[in-house]
Amino acid sequence: MTPSVSPGEEWPGYYRGYRLRTNPDGDVWWQVYQGTDRLHLDPSPDDLVEQLLSLKRLGGRVRVTEDNDVITREETDDGYRTVYVGNLSVEGELVPRDAPEFSVDVNPTGLNPGDLWPSVYDGAKFSFSGGGEHIWWSNPATNRRHPVETPIPNSVLTALQTHKPKGGSFRITPWNDVITLVSAHPAPDTIQEQFSDLPRVVKNIIKLRKERGVEMLPVYVGKIHDTPIQIGEPKTLIDELSDEEREELEGWAASLGTNSPTREEDHSADSITQSESDDTEPIEEELPDDDPEDWYTG
Incomplete structure (x- = not known):
C-alpha cells in the first residue's frame, strides 16, 4: 500500500496492474476483449466504486x-495523469451475466509451479532476458526499459x-x-489432464486468443x-x-584489434590484428511477442 497518498492525489509510481472496469451503475467487471462477455466481480467493492465515481463520474x-x-x-488539459483511488483486496468470483454456475475464482489456490492457471490471465506485466540477468518494466509511452530493483x-x-529460456514476459497478480x-510444457500428459478440468470460461478465453494467433x-x-x-x-x-x-x-579500448582475449586483471592482450567486423549494427535484445497488449481492453 501507499499510505502517504490520499484518494484523488497523483500516483507517484508507475502504471500497471490487474485490469478492471466500472460504470456509473456501480458494476465492476473484467473483459478479455472489447465487445466480449463481461465477467462481473462478486462481491462488488462498493466503497471503492463510490470513491472512483467521485473522481470519474x-x-x-x-x-x-x-x-x-x-x-x-x-484526463487533463495536457493529456492524462495517474491518480490513486484506494486499496482493494480483490477476492470472490468473476461471474458471467445470468450464468453464475460458470463463475471463475478470482484468486485460485492450491496450485503447484507448472500447473495451468485456472483463472483469467492478468496482472502487472514485467519482462526478463534469456538467462534472467535482467528484469524490467517497459514503459508503454516511451518503450524505455526500467530495471526492476526488488529481488x-x-x-x-x-x-x-x-x-x-529465451526470455519473455510474466504477470504478477x-x-x-x-x-x-x-x-x-515439459509435462504434456499432465497439462492435457489439467486442461480438461479448466473452467469453461477459461477454455473459451484461451480459444479466443488462439483464434487471434496467440497459441x-x-x-x-x-x-x-x-x-x-x-x-x-x-x-x-548522458x-x-x-x-x-x-x-x-578504457582497458577495453586500449586492447581493440587484438587477437587474444582481454585479461581481466589488467585489461590487456598479447597482439594486434584486424577486426573481423567493423561495421555491424547494434541490435537490442529482442524478446518473443508472448503477451500482446491488444488482448486487453486497455
Whole structure:
C-alpha cells in the first residue's frame, strides 16, 4: 500500500496492474476483449466504486497493483495523469451475466509451479532476458526499459527460465502470484489432464486468443513476497560512468584489434590484428511477442 497518498492525489509510481472496469451503475467487471462477455466481480467493492465515481463520474478503467493499490488515469488539459483511488483486496468470483454456475475464482489456490492457471490471465506485466540477468518494466509511452530493483525469488526466476529460456514476459497478480504464458510444457500428459478440468470460461478465453494467433497456455510459476515491485530509471547516453565502468572501458579500448582475449586483471592482450567486423549494427535484445497488449481492453 501507499499510505502517504490520499484518494484523488497523483500516483507517484508507475502504471500497471490487474485490469478492471466500472460504470456509473456501480458494476465492476473484467473483459478479455472489447465487445466480449463481461465477467462481473462478486462481491462488488462498493466503497471503492463510490470513491472512483467521485473522481470519474462515468466510471472507467482501473488497475490493481501487486500491492493492492487501485489506480486510474484521469484526463487533463495536457493529456492524462495517474491518480490513486484506494486499496482493494480483490477476492470472490468473476461471474458471467445470468450464468453464475460458470463463475471463475478470482484468486485460485492450491496450485503447484507448472500447473495451468485456472483463472483469467492478468496482472502487472514485467519482462526478463534469456538467462534472467535482467528484469524490467517497459514503459508503454516511451518503450524505455526500467530495471526492476526488488529481488525476485530464485525459485520463480528458475521456473521462468525453464519455461522461457529465451526470455519473455510474466504477470504478477494482486495476490502476488506469478503467472506466464507458454507454448510448450515439459509435462504434456499432465497439462492435457489439467486442461480438461479448466473452467469453461477459461477454455473459451484461451480459444479466443488462439483464434487471434496467440497459441499459448497460462501457467502458474510461483509467488513473490516483497511488494511493491520497485523500478529504477533506465540508462541514458548522458549518464556519468562510475570509476569501475570507466576503468573497464578504457582497458577495453586500449586492447581493440587484438587477437587474444582481454585479461581481466589488467585489461590487456598479447597482439594486434584486424577486426573481423567493423561495421555491424547494434541490435537490442529482442524478446518473443508472448503477451500482446491488444488482448486487453486497455
